[in-house]
Amino acid sequence: MKPVDLPLPVVRRPQVRTDEEALERDLRARVDGEVRFDAGTRAAYSTDGSNYRQVPIGVVVPRTVEAATEAVAVCREHGVPLLSRGGGTSLAGECCNTAVVVDWSKYCNRLLSVDPANRRCVVEPGIVLDDLNRQLAEHGLQYGPRPATHPNCTIGGMIGNNSCGSTAQAYGKVVDNLRRLEVLTYDGARMWVGATDDAELARLTTGAGREAELYRGLVALRDRYAGLVRERYPDIPRRVSGYNLDSLLPEHGFDVGGLLTGSESTLVTVLRAELELVPVPKHTSLVVLGYEDICQAADHVPAVLEHEPAALEGVDHQLIHFQRVKHLNSAALRELPDGRAYLMVQLVGDTREEVDARARALIDAKPDDVDHTWYDDEQHVRELWQIRESGLGATAHVPGKPDTWEGWEDSAVPVDRLGDYLRDLKRLYEEFGYGHPSVYGHFGHGCVHTRIPFDLESEEGVARMRAFVEKAADLVVSYGGSLSGEHGDGQSRGELLVRMFGPEVIEGFERLKGLFDPGNRMNPGKVVLPYRLDENLRLGADYLPWEPETVFSFPQDDGRFSRAAARCVGVGKCRSSEGGVMCPSYRATREEEHSTRGRARLLFEMVRGGDDSPVTDGWRSDAVHDALDLCLACKGCKTDCPVNVDMATYKAEFLHHHYRGRLRPLAHYSMGWLPAVARAVALAPRTVNALSSVPWVARAAKALGGVAPERSVPVFAEQRFTDWWRERGGPRGDGHRGEVVVWPDTFTDHFHPAIGKAAVEVLEAAGFRVKVPDAAVCCGLTWISTGQLTVARRVLGHTLDVLRADLRRGTPVVGLEPSCTAVFRADAAELLPKDPDVGRLREQTRTLAELLVERAGDWQPPPVDARAVVQRHCHQYAVLGFDADRKLLERAGVDADVLDAGCCGLAGNFGFEKGHYDVSMACAEAALLPAVREADAATLVLADGFSCRTQVDQSDAGRTPLHLAEVLAAGLKGQEAVPERPAAPGARALLPLGAATATMLAVLVGAWRLRRSRH
Template sequence: MGIVQLPPPVVPRARPRLDPRALERDLRARVSGEVRFDTGSRAAYSTDASNYRQVPIGVVVPHTVEAAVEAVAVCREHGAPLLSRGGGTSLAGQCCNTAVVIDWSKYCHRLLSVDPGRRLCTVEPGIVLDDLNRRLAPHRLQYGPRPSTHRNCTLGGMIGNNSCGSTAQAYGKVVDNVRRLEVLTYDGLHLWVGPTGDGELAELTARSDRTGEIYRSLAWLRDHYADEIRARFPDIPRRVSGYNLDSLLPEHGFDVAGLLVGSESTLVTVLRAELELVPVPAHMSMVVLGFPDIATAADHVPAIVRHEPHALEGLDRKLLEFERVKHLNPAALRMLPDGTAYLMAQFAGRDAEESHGKAHTLTVEVPDATGSAIYDDTAHETLLWHVRESGLGATAHVPHHPDTWEGWEDSAVPPQRLGDYLRDLRALMKRFGYGEPSLYGHFGQGCVHTRIPFDLSSAEGIRTMREFAEHAADIVVGYGGSLSGEHGDGQSRAELLGKMFGPEIMEAFGQLKAVFDPADQMNPGKIVHPYRLDENLRLGAMYQPWRPETAFAYPHDQGRFDKAAARCVGVGKCRSLEGGVMCPSYRATREEEHCTRGRARLLFEMVRNDSPVEDGWRSTAVLDALDLCLACKGCKTDCPVNVDMATYKAEFLHHHYAGRPRPRPHYSMGWLPVWAALAGRVPRLVNTLARMPLLERAIKAAGGIAPERQLPLFAPQPFTEWWRARGPRGPGERGEVVVWPDTFTNYFHPEIGRAAVEVLEAAGFRVKVPGRAVCCGLTWISTGQLDMARRALRRTLDVLREDLRQGTPVVGLEPSCTAVFRADAQEMWPQDPDVRRLGEQTRTLAELLTERAPDWWPPSVDADAVVQRHCHQYAVMGFDAERRLMERAGLRADVLDAGCCGLAGNFGFERGHYRISQDIAELGLLPAVRTAGPDTVIMADGFSCRTQIEQSNTGRVPVHLAEVLAAGLYGTTPKAQRTQPPGTAARVAVIAAAAAAAGVALAGVRARRS
């Protein structure tokens, strides 16, 4: 091979002055993609899921891999540092830097090829793991490593971090599951790398070009440091820290792809990856073993590992306690056997008998467990995995506990020494005054997760955090472990790598960096010559955030908006592409700024004292990010730390437009209760005028309404007028209830109110309806007109006060209005006893019937139904009562897990939002409606959901649960043709007759407004 002249080691140096404007200009001119140097984009990418923050120079979102190659070339010409980013969920700080960030996730997410026979596939770096596995499912193949962020982590990010997850017990880390990588060096070399045989290596090292230079250098590093690598690299399953120099050893086939896995964008840019796949197990069984404490549970790990589990996870009592406090996974927590700490072992088998047999054998061979349980069905196993995968969110922002942070998040030791390590780590935490944080993780491979209540906003607290990390590193090294067992080094641990590897290996790391990136432009300051672990902190000793006066009280954040704005921990669940509600605009745009995390980042930057977002409540960058927030409240439940972006948006709009003109929709749709009350006096005239083409266009233009939308028609008779003429009926043996006449039910769909009255009376309740004009204030809240909303709510309290103090339930028929009483009002006046009563006594129709009339069974409807949950109901009230009541009524309900309908109150009606509103609906709701059988009932309790379905050319008319139950009161025989007096009964009879004749065709017979 001859004499090898290695490049000098990379040393930190002052960087040449960069001209961001010229860099941006050239990127825009030459790169096919989105180039963003604006304040909002830079703020959104300023941090990841770590404690660190560095505002990037700019962001490039390439349309293709080739466009990314050109972006690297432009950055090289300008001397700009680079950072590749996937899902941005890294916990060690490697996904933030003062660099040009390349975000692969929006466009470069193609599955390029699949070879089922060889079990290989080729992907672009932006593809999300769950999306990849969905596409591989027809081949009964999957990509093995599965981090808890599998819904939103990208393969590029997994490669950068050398990710693992629970299934690494069976399949190993990413480094064990990558065949080849296509990479690009900062200086422009483009090549595929992977395992390299001796003959190929000889050919490569003989070349006189840049490729030959790299391979000669790598061969020299292997030969020179081989003994030290074998001596200093811990022989454990979860060594993720440092560069994978061991991949160059002869026993690992001089695998350059393996070397580059886990290099955190500090050496090369990964362009494409050839991945090794594994078969999807035919059947899985899970055994849960209880123990008196987590260290004792860990003592049993070596014995359990001998049974070759597919996964082996540990859960301590603190994690479970925190999940109970935060109402996470209640059904799964009830499934746990006796114990205060647990091991969850999953076994794969060719069939149920084999996997169950393995699980049963384990329970027999661990006789000193305090309890055990075996689960063989996917549904229960999924529930239990949610307990484990909720760990990060469950241990962050726990009520009545200090905030916790990463910083010693994923250390790993030999599994056979795990119990003693946990005891020592717990003792160290107590010695430093951190109490008893939760300890959980991938115990089968000795990897421990924890979040610690560091004080990261005072000089003394930061010094203590640093001292703790140094002592913890010494303990891990003493156990022969790794500082990182999953999430990489980034900035949290890179400074401590010398303790683990010693000076010679650290020298080798520096030389490896110089081989690939001699200019130190690839994610500088991470792994090699790193930033200190106590600098670039998101908070820091100088953190003195702005604490503005607010309209909401933020009772869960010490009454402070700045605390609420800092609530996001960056786990990125809002970037998931399916399941739950959060975040509809991200699912349609795949845009970081339009996910809950991105918006939270901008709000956090807004309250900082050293941020590019400088205009406070007047910030147009924040306004732009919030523009596509549907205020669906999905994040209030789906977000692991309950970021409530709908509330934050309302607060921001309230202040942003204070004392100046608002957008036209704020006056048209924000004041809908007023306009509806006026139109309700002459509804036929208003409907006639609104259907005149010229006048309709003028109304839409004046109100800022999308021209593609149809204006909803007002009902001929408001619900309250019908009620005044009819009045209460029946003895009401179950007591009184107040039916809330929300604006949408009252003026647009009064038939729903009428149906609800008849159902409640049939169930034995005596109905009351407020005799005065009332409103929950929803439309003013959603448009940020919080002074008006507060007035509306105060008026409501005045009207309902006597009933509330007498304990009378309030039945809400419109989920968004019901959610105001259950959530928003509490956020405004958390100490007001009448507001508390309003929240406690407000129920959905299903909740009231299942709680107050548990022995009442509605008449059977015997129908198939496709059911769209309203987002606010999903987020605030839940849907369990509705499921139970539909089952009682004989409805075979397919409750969609399709996310938001896309209309979301005023959002989908606003000019400029129509297209994205439809895109969101097409993600799940509308395809489900179109494919439903003609005899299937389409159900949606929310006015927005019904309107979206009706106005989207589905040919279907959805109905409310109250209408279906009322139909059951009159549709008892297949051919019954009932004639009832005018009113709800007549309408219900028509529905019932049609349902009987067609089986279940309830949806197509609504008597519409004229």
């Protein structure tokens, strides 16, 4: 067929002039889904995982593929740009644009069909890779490519970027694992595309329709550029840069689906995909080899490849050091062999004997000076892989180091030249004054990841970044490599593609763009006709963020809230659907704004400001407030987030300023001031309990207090723990292990005093002399969580005054409630950084388990010999750790199933607040409550957190959880552990109606006066 001339796009960047109100109105009228043009949504979608930022016009969250098709039609009628988005983790800027963003991940995430015999399935683009593979597991199948973001990346996003991951060593890129795509062009042509034989191609190029026009144009492109493609496309497994014109070659079957893979939403909208599947490996081994340096490890890659590994990853000493500094993957790091650089070699097979024999052969063939470790159990293999998969987060925001950024993060070269390339790359780092950034990556495919300490906040720094990237591009091309080996081109490499392919092939890319998208409305400015690589920067030379005064000191961010707000790097781990704690509200709502990342984006926009920022009203921003409203302040992100975003602290700081000088929500008075209210109730707990059992009184009290009507008011204990302590007469026992202070937190003291009593019994039995503070004390937690930080500081200051003498004697403080204990270990030092004893409080505060394991290691706890389902409190998980509890439970003979169930959903005041009940219960139903229901009657349910126990108590699970102290105390007595909880009095316990009414009025008037006194 004679080549035909193909149109080039007429405009570099489309000039978008549209009536946004009319666009929004039409989208709402015609699209079955959520249409959002509000400031909060636009801020949350303003960037991805890259250095770039472009605020979208609006966001559409379609409920069905047909709804998404209608959204494209509306955009076409209004002439506005369009961008499809999956997990939003792209590192090259391809996932942000001044366009209407279609987010597929909330609803269009279905596995539509599975064909196990032919190993295929059909999916919608929003399905997350791990979710897909969990559904395929029953068939013994999986989707092969597995990026490090597998818990949260979507198949649509993987198709857009032609993703790879470590398993590409065995299975190849996405383009190698696709059968067909259903696609939609901007002008409305809809079709399934894939490999096309000659007869089908002849049929498709006949006719006058848009599909025939496209296929004729593709044939012309193939004929015009086939020679140049064969000549200039690097013959390496990780060529991800550029459009896949090679898929049109006869040797690749004229595969239009392959051509469109990796096109980053610049050509078509992907509606559905038919995927090729692979069997799940039956057996796996992981051999880790230790080398003197990373270049030597790279030199050894060709020899390791002879053993046909399923994955072959490289990790340098810097990455290991950064993980140690950030306390990431501590257990796995201890399993590494001697060395300063490592190759992680995964071997798979059908039998254990086969895999072990291959591992031994690899070990026998290694050089004598190379150390190794070898594991074939699932737990160790999974833990060690976390070292590699934590690379992006581990190399960002390292304490004491300059911030590092992407920009040259995934170049790829032939594997036999990898060592020399790394040596040259290191010399380039030194030439530009960037020191020695970590390098790691998919060494079996010659792909190198790195983050570089670019200065992106000055003209000189941005210019140096640009010069470095240009020189690095020339370097990788000189090695016959690819600018991108995994993450795509987007904006960061689009401008550099001409250096890799030459102007003639770039013209071919532009002709392809003109064929599918002649108006340049699909993700414009990315891949072809690109923005400059130093344009649209999230920071940039003109970045002058607002630096507000704060109550928290933010020591990890140099005392600057602007740095804290910019900490998120967009990796999106907070969008995973299971494992860890982060982020419970996202798991319940599937909303970007309710992820840790989404909230961080809004806070960034708040401090960034500027004419183009959607958030312009600082601390008073309703958009930021609304995004933070469903944050449970669980602190899961403090540990689970790779860069330790602490959204609970950010939320408290924001609420403090947002409500300063204004009336607060009712719940901030009723629950924020709970310690004060509880002390008042302690004067007549039976009366208050009796009143709260009267339906109309309970309804009125909950309405006044801003409490969810679905909740039951917790029952106050008739005798507080501290009252019991005073009646008891103080310490007992010989105290040969020394003195400890048992902290009487509000929840233990006023609601579950049996826990405090049990802790005293256990500590005395272990040989400690127990003290309990005489004065009324509190950690300030409830004031912190409601953003009443001035009061919280006063309360903490009083607490330090009470404890000062004990702290200076080195007396340990034992916390029984994890959330209160975590205040002493984390928040206190940030609220009172100048108090000389706050550091002592942090260092001397211990959980019950920690104290017994660390200071009574030879004490044998009583034999409990039971099974237990254990729910870790989120603050226990994020701040305190659980290792000591595991050891103590094991010593007591408890077979503990420690749930990886995320947050219980109650989270202090959150689950009690009006409007939060549904999200609270959705969090609990995700894993915790089903696990409790499934536990048999003989299995203990353990939960040290008051919130966790209350959530289970107020569910239909039919169980009353225990605290660790109660289990151990029951064991001391040789009894079965049975929870002792205060019960609400019945109707006979009520005061006469007149007295009851008067008492209730007194409580209401007191609450009203308290509220008035605050303002």
